[in-house]
Amino acid sequence: MSSNSFLKVQLMAILSGFVYPVSGDFETFGSLSWPLGGGGGLDSKLTIGQGFDFVSSIYSDCLEASLISVDDFFDVLQTRSIDSSTRLKDLVKEQKDFFYMMLSILFSFDIYLVPSDRSKYLMTREARPLRNLLNKQLSNSKSMVTISISNRFKREFCNRGIVLGPRGEMLFYGDLEEAIDYEQQNVKIDSESEENQFDIASHLTNSDSNSDQSDAF
Amino acid sequence: MMLINRIIKGLRRQWMIIVAIAAYDRNRQAAGSSLGSWESLIGPMQMMLFFIGMRVGFSVLRGSNKFAAGGSTDMYFNIVVFMSTGFCIAFLFRNVAIKSLSGLKLKAPLYYPRIKPLDILLALSLNDMRALATLSLAILGIVYYFTWSFRLDSPGLAISVYLLTVMMALGFGLSVVFLGRLNKWLVKIIKRLIQRIIIFTSGIFFATFEIPAHLRPFITWNPILHGVELFRYSINNEYPIPDISLSYLILCSILMLGFSLILYRTNESLLLDANND
Numbered sequence: 001m002s003s004n005s006f007l008k009v010q011l012m013a014i015l016s017g018f019v020y021p022v023s024g025d026f027e028t029f030g031s032l033s034w035p036l037g038g039g040g041g042l043d044s045k046l047t048i049g050q051g052f053d054f055v056s057s058i059y060s061d062c063l064e065a066s067l068i069s070v071d072d073f074f075d076v077l078q079t080r081s082i083d084s085s086t087r088l089k090d091l092v093k094e095q096k097d098f099f100y101m102m103l104s105i106l107f108s109f110d111i112y113l114v115p116s117d118r119s120k121y122l123m124t125r126e127a128r129p130l131r132n133l134l135n136k137q138l139s140n141s142k143s144m145v146t147i148s149i150s151n152r153f154k155r156e157f158c159n160r161g162i163v164l165g166p167r168g169e170m171l172f173y174g175d176l177e178e179a180i181d182y183e184q185q186n187v188k189i190d191s192e193s194e195e196n197q198f199d200i201a202s203h204l205t206n207s208d209s210n211s212d213q214s215d216a217f
Numbered sequence: 218m219m220l221i222n223r224i225i226k227g228l229r230r231q232w233m234i235i236v237a238i239a240a241y242d243r244n245r246q247a248a249g250s251s252l253g254s255w256e257s258l259i260g261p262m263q264m265m266l267f268f269i270g271m272r273v274g275f276s277v278l279r280g281s282n283k284f285a286a287g288g289s290t291d292m293y294f295n296i297v298v299f300m301s302t303g304f305c306i307a308f309l310f311r312n313v314a315i316k317s318l319s320g321l322k323l324k325a326p327l328y329y330p331r332i333k334p335l336d337i338l339l340a341l342s343l344n345d346m347r348a349l350a351t352l353s354l355a356i357l358g359i360v361y362y363f364t365w366s367f368r369l370d371s372p373g374l375a376i377s378v379y380l381l382t383v384m385m386a387l388g389f390g391l392s393v394v395f396l397g398r399l400n401k402w403l404v405k406i407i408k409r410l411i412q413r414i415i416i417f418t419s420g421i422f423f424a425t426f427e428i429p430a431h432l433r434p435f436i437t438w439n440p441i442l443h444g445v446e447l448f449r450y451s452i453n454n455e456y457p458i459p460d461i462s463l464s465y466l467i468l469c470s471i472l473m474l475g476f477s478l479i480l481y482r483t484n485e486s487l488l489l490d491a492n493n494d
Contacts, residue, residue: 017330020486041328045248057237
């Protein structure tokens with residue numbers, strides 16, 4: 001928690017490996033997720049099956065340790081009419097949000113990263129099955145780091161809170177309820193800046209044009 | 218023992234990541250092309266056929282045997298084998314180097330923290346390597362079938378030269394990516410130079426022994442020429458290769474790759490947004 005929303009997004013970007021820290025270093029023990037539900041990583045021309053094969057090859061160890069089976073994964077997607085042969089670009093926004101979140105939850109990470117906007121999505125009615133599955137994964141002694149501004153989300157998924165000052169200095173660290181109280185009493189949240197979401201890793205997408213073609217000769 | 222297990226496990230995971238990215242790139246290229254999965258093979262093939270057609274066409278115009286090289290290279294090789302051996306080495310370097318030079322056009326997989334920029338470059342190189350190796354093997358097979366004269370005198374040398382060329386191309390491409398961060402025009406100029414210099418000085422169209430001795434130093438500086446000529450020599454050990462040495466190729470490959478890996482180790486973060494070309 002912090003009044004400085006840019007700082008929070010930067011923190012999330014550093015943890016995700018998109019930005020290198022200007023000074024210092026951070027170390028993680030165990031597997032670290034990508035920002036949950038983020039729409040990066042897969043080319044829109046790929047099918048759901050191809051995207052799944054790609055991510056599961058890279059995180060095969062996390063898939064093996066998962067409490068959710070691959071069959072369950074496709075069954076849940078089927079409830080939103082998402083088939084393994086569907087192309088990503090053919091999905092409507094609701095289906096895309098659902099697919100990317102489900103894909104992230106399928107893998108069993110030691111630490112899950114949840115950006116603010118995705119936490120908001122997780123608390124919607126449509127995402128209720130995903131919430132249950134995420135709770136199931138977290139029950140297996142896993143951790144989660146979030147910069148969510150939703151207290152409802154924090155109360156459901158977190159038990160500890162850190163309050164940072166505008167320059168990143170640690171003001172409070174401890175029990176979640178105490179952290180929320182501390183934040184409400186001492187930190188002035190600029191609701192307008194919280195609304196301005198920074199899109200983490202928005203540049204990590206492929207352009208549709210195949211630039212290699214222009215390199216011929 | 219624990220350390221060895223960890224290294225093996227790490228290498229296996231690294232290999233799986235590279236193979237997954239290679240498949241990812243093939244799938245996305247196939248989805249964007251009417252040729253589907255054949256796209257990665259048809260692209261280089263049409264260029265190779267164009268070069269072979271050009272060379273045979275000149276021979277026909279000159280009035281020499283239309284099925285032969287029409288020159289002294291004719292004594293050692295069929296024209297198609299001669300051209301395809303030159304093409305598969307020179308274009309391997311060209312494709313890998315240009316992909317590296319272009320920075321990371323394929324950026325999306327970097328979203329997953331386990332994937333590093335070097336993995337993408339290796340995966341793209343793997344695809345090029347596979348496509349060109351398949352193409353050259355297919356052409357050699359077809360030519361051997363029609364002429365019924367199978368010949369591969371030093372297969373070990375052929376594989377070594379092929380791998381050394383990949384190493385050199387990766388090293389060269391990576392080094393120039395970082396140098397290009399200083400000035401993007403530098404990259405553009407080098408890219409154009411690679412396209413022209415490789416085609417005309419890498420021995421795709423000629424053999425080194427056909428060049429007069431006093432002119433050879435003007436082309437033998439090019440390590441790709443050494444790769445091409447050694448590859449031909451590995452097929453036919455009677456093929457003369459004056460001023461060509463394997464040690465020069467090894468030296469260039471190791472130096473370029475070593476230098477580029479040092480640059481990569483210290484400047485990896487620059488490659489995350491190197492797509493400004």
